[in-house]
Structures are given as structure tokens and as C-alpha cells.
Amino acid sequence: MSLGIVLHACMYQIPLAVWPVQGEMALTVPAEHNPYFYVIALIHGFRMPLFFLLSGYFSAMLLGRRGIRGLLLHRWRRIGLPLLVFSLTIVPITNKMFVPDEFNSLSGLLLLALFGGFAHLWFLWNLLLIALGYLLAVKLGVRFRHGLWWLLVPLALVPQWLMTGQDFGADSPSTGIIPNFNNLLYYALFFLCGVLFFERRLEVRRRWLATMPAALAVFPLALLFTYTSPAELGMHAWLHGLVSSVLQVAYCWLMCLGLMGLFRWVAHRERPWVRYLSDASYWLYVAHLPLVILGQFLVVDMIENVHVQVLLLCAGVTAILLLAYATCIRYTIVGAMLNGPRARPGKSPQASV
Numbered sequence: 001m002s003l004g005i006v007l008h009a010c011m012y013q014i015p016l017a018v019w020p021v022q023g024e025m026a027l028t029v030p031a032e033h034n035p036y037f038y039v040i041a042l043i044h045g046f047r048m049p050l051f052f053l054l055s056g057y058f059s060a061m062l063l064g065r066r067g068i069r070g071l072l073l074h075r076w077r078r079i080g081l082p083l084l085v086f087s088l089t090i091v092p093i094t095n096k097m098f099v100p101d102e103f104n105s106l107s108g109l110l111l112l113a114l115f116g117g118f119a120h121l122w123f124l125w126n127l128l129l130i131a132l133g134y135l136l137a138v139k140l141g142v143r144f145r146h147g148l149w150w151l152l153v154p155l156a157l158v159p160q161w162l163m164t165g166q167d168f169g170a171d172s173p174s175t176g177i178i179p180n181f182n183n184l185l186y187y188a189l190f191f192l193c194g195v196l197f198f199e200r201r202l203e204v205r206r207r208w209l210a211t212m213p214a215a216l217a218v219f220p221l222a223l224l225f226t227y228t229s230p231a232e233l234g235m236h237a238w239l240h241g242l243v244s245s246v247l248q249v250a251y252c253w254l255m256c257l258g259l260m261g262l263f264r265w266v267a268h269r270e271r272p273w274v275r276y277l278s279d280a281s282y283w284l285y286v287a288h289l290p291l292v293i294l295g296q297f298l299v300v301d302m303i304e305n306v307h308v309q310v311l312l313l314c315a316g317v318t319a320i321l322l323l324a325y326a327t328c329i330r331y332t333i334v335g336a337m338l339n340g341p342r343a344r345p346g347k348s349p350q351a352s353v
Contacts, residue, residue: 002277002284004047005285007044008120009292010036012026012300013025013026014031020097020098021297024300038223041219042219044167044169045222045252045255046251049187049252050255050260052191052194055127055194056134056198057194057195057198058194059071059194068138068139071135078339079131083128085337087121090287090289094290094293117174118176120289122173122179126179127187130188131191133188134191144195145196149192157246161241162182163182163186170186207261208257208258208264211257212255215250215254215255218250219251221247222247222250225243280325280330282338283321283334288317288321291321292317295316295317296313330342
């Protein structure tokens with residue numbers, strides 16, 4: 001979730017027609033020489049698949065503890081309700097930043113809130129749909145313990161191959177109520193792999209140390225095949241697409257396994273500050289995009305050095321939202337909606353929400 005802030009803070013420095021702010025590098029530096037193009041690709045190539053992988057793992061864990069009804073209720077409280085609340089508050093503000101000259105009337109703003117799409121919260125809608133599909137499968141008696149479920153891992157090649165290839169990793173998602181089918185299938189496979197990991201009690205062991213260097217070795221080759229045409233490489237289109245898909249999925253899986261191993265090593269015991277940042281990260285992601293865009297409008301004219309601009313954006317937006325979380329969110333009904341009840345030091349927790 002926190003990497004989402006970094007990702008969006010860099011967006012104005014690459015040539016992206018839909019982005020409302022254009023920085024100096026977006027206007028003057030070709031993609032192959034633009035460091036922010038590589039930063040965005042590096043993050044985008046694994047971030048959401050890892051999120052859905054972990055979501056599947058913890059959904060299976062909650063199912064074992066609470067049953068189907070309990071998991072359904074939990075998903076509504078932590079995903080459905082926040083999506084509804086923020087789709088009527090933060091999302092319209094975000095959407096208006098992308099279309100500043102439209103929806104100026106009160107009725108227009110209402111239409112924007114109801115039909116403007118989910119903006120950066122699209123993943124919550126996709127996660128709800130995938131979780132409902134998982135619960136339906138469980139209700140029908142499907143279990144993810146058989147050895148053949150390992151086919152889910154290479155099966156991610158199919159939706160990756162079917163994507164347009166305009167982005168490294170998954171294509172840009174649909175932010176509307178009708179999801180992009182290839183994206184939904186791609187993330188559903190990672191979600192179900194997370195379920196498989198829990199059902200079979202799989203652990204990321206010491207070999208994770210080899211996966212991240214391998215991922216960084218695969219990364220430039222995957223970029224080459226993604227952004228170079230088949231004709232330039234002297235390959236048939238189908239073979240070029242297959243090799244590109246294999247490399248992108250390999251990079252994604254190597255990063256997912258490597259980061260799970262890294263964080264298991266770093267956070268193998270309870271640390272209050274890690275727990276606090278983990279709780280806050282949901283709020284940080286939900287609320288960050290309007291602040292990031294507003295900050296980009298400010299820094300692009302006020303600060304000359306591009307790298308200072310981006311660092312200041314990441315640090316400033318994170319600091320502002322952490323302050324808001326500590327003072328206005330964590331111990332309120334909003335914090336309970338996002339993370340469950342949290343007690344102030346010296347007080348007992350509020351009733352579960």
C-alpha cells in the first residue's frame with residue numbers, strides 16, 4: 001500500500017496523457033532514459049499481484065476461523081463498507097482532479113460520485129468480486145489442497161499473454177463497475193495461489209535470498225521484450241508475446257516470494273511501530289491520491305530539482321496522512337472501519353465494528 005504513494009508520486013514525470021500534471025522529465029526525457037519510468041515499472045510489476053496473493057492467504061485463514069458467514073461479514077466491513085464510504089467522498093475529489101472543467105454543478109458532482117468510477121480504489125471492487133467467487137467455490141465444496149492446484153502458478157501466463165502489452169505487468173485496470181476481465185483473472189489467480197499457500201501450509205524459506213537478485217536480473221530483459229516490437233527483435237509476434245509474458249510473470253513471482261521472505265526475516269517478531277505502520281497503510285493509500293496530485297501542481301513550479309520534488313512529495317504526503325491517522329482516524333469509527341477497533345494507550349478497545 002505504501003508503495004502506491006511512491007508509484008503515483010512519480011507518475012507526473014513520465015509522459016502519460018491522462019495524468020493532470022506534467023513534470024519536466026515527462027516533457028523532455030525519452031522513456032529509455034527516464035529513471036521514473038523504471039521505478040514505476042519495477043513497482044507495478046509485482047505490487048498488486050503480491051497484494052492479492054496475501055489477500056487470498058488471509059482470506060483462507062479467516063475462513064478457517066470464522067466460517068463462510070464470518071468471512072463474508074468481515075469482507076463487507078473491511079472492504080465493501082470502506083469502498084462505499086470513500087467512493088462518495090475521496091473518489092469524487094480524485095476524479096474531478098482528472099476532469100477539472102467538468103461536473104462543476106451540484107448535480108454534476110453527485111453524478112461524479114455515483115458513476116465516476118472507483119479511481120485508485122478499483123482494487124477493492126476487484127477484491128470483493130474475487131472474494132465472492134472464492135466463497136461461492138468453497139460453498140460448492142471446492143478445496144485448494146490438491147497438488148494439481150499448483151497449475152495456478154504458471155496459469156498466470158494466460159491473462160498476461162492476453163493483455164495488450166502496453167504496460168509492464170498488468171494492464172491499466174478498469175476503474176468502473178465493469179472490471180477488465182484479463183486483469184480480474186490475473187489477480188484472481190494470485191489470490192487463489194494465496195489460498196493454496198495457506199491450505200497446504202507453505203512457507204517461504206531460506207531460498208528467498210536467491211529470488212530477488214534473480215528478479216532484478218530478469219527485469220531489464222522483461223522490459224526489453226515488453227517495449228520492443230517483434231520486428232525489431234526479428235521474432236514472430238506470438239513468440240515475442242509468449243517470451244514477454246513468461247519474463248513478466250517470472251519477475252512478478254520472484255519479487256513476490258523474495259519480498260515475503262524478506263519481511264518474514266525482518267518482521268519475524270512483533271514490533272509496535274511495524275504494526276502501527278501496517279494499520280496506517282490502508283488509510284494512507286485510500287486518501288493519498290488527491291494530496292499527491294495537489295502536491296505535484298505545487299512542486300512542479302516551486303522546486304527546480306525533479307528528484308527533490310519527488311522525494312518531498314513522498315515524504316510530505318506520508319507525513320500529513322500519518323498525522324491525520326494519529327489524530328483523526330485511528331481511534332475513530334473510520335479507523336475501526338478500516339482496521340477494526342484500536343484502543344488508546346491505557347484504555348480498552350471499543351466494540352468491534
